[in-house]
Amino acid sequence: MPEPMNEFAVELTELEKIATQNLPSVANALRGPATVLLTHEGLGGPGHYSAVDVVQNAYAHFTDTLGNRQRVGCDRVDATATALRAIVAAYWHADGQA
Numbered sequence: 001m002p003e004p005m006n007e008f009a010v011e012l013t014e015l016e017k018i019a020t021q022n023l024p025s026v027a028n029a030l031r032g033p034a035t036v037l038l039t040h041e042g043l044g045g046p047g048h049y050s051a052v053d054v055v056q057n058a059y060a061h062f063t064d065t066l067g068n069r070q071r072v073g074c075d076r077v078d079a080t081a082t083a084l085r086a087i088v089a090a091y092w093h094a095d096g097q098a
Contacts, residue, residue, distance in 0.1 A: 010091055012088055012091050012092060012095075015084060015087070015088050015091075016085070016088045018081075018084060019081050019082075019084035019085040019088055020081070020085065023077055023078075023080055023081035023084065024077075024078070024081055026077050027074045027077040027078050027081070030070050030073055030074045030077070031070075031071075031074050033070060034067045034070035034071050034074065035067075036067075037063040037064075037066050037067035037070065038063065038064060038067035038068075040056075040060050040063070
C-alpha cells in the first residue's frame with residue numbers, strides 16, 4: 001500500500017522549459033513533414049501512363065490522411081504546451097513567485 005503524500009513537489013523550471021521550448025520544438029518538427037505530405041507534386045514527366053494515375057490518386061489520399069493527422073497532432077502538442085504554461089504560471093503564483 002503506498003504511503004500518503006505529505007507534500008507535492010513540482011520542478012517548475014523544468015516544466016516551464018518543456019512548455020516553452022521542448023513541446024513547441026516537437027510541434028515545429030512535425031509541421032515540416034506535414035507540409036511535404038500535403039504537397040502533391042505528382043509523378044508526371046515525359047509521356048503518360050494511365051496506371052500511374054491510379055497510384056497517384058491513392059498516394060495523394062494516403063499522404064492527405066497522414067498530413068492531416070500530423071497537423072492535428074501538432075495542434076494537440078501546441079494545446080498541451082499552452083496548458084502546461086498556464087499550470088506553471090498558476091504554481092509560480094501560488095508560491096508567491098509570480
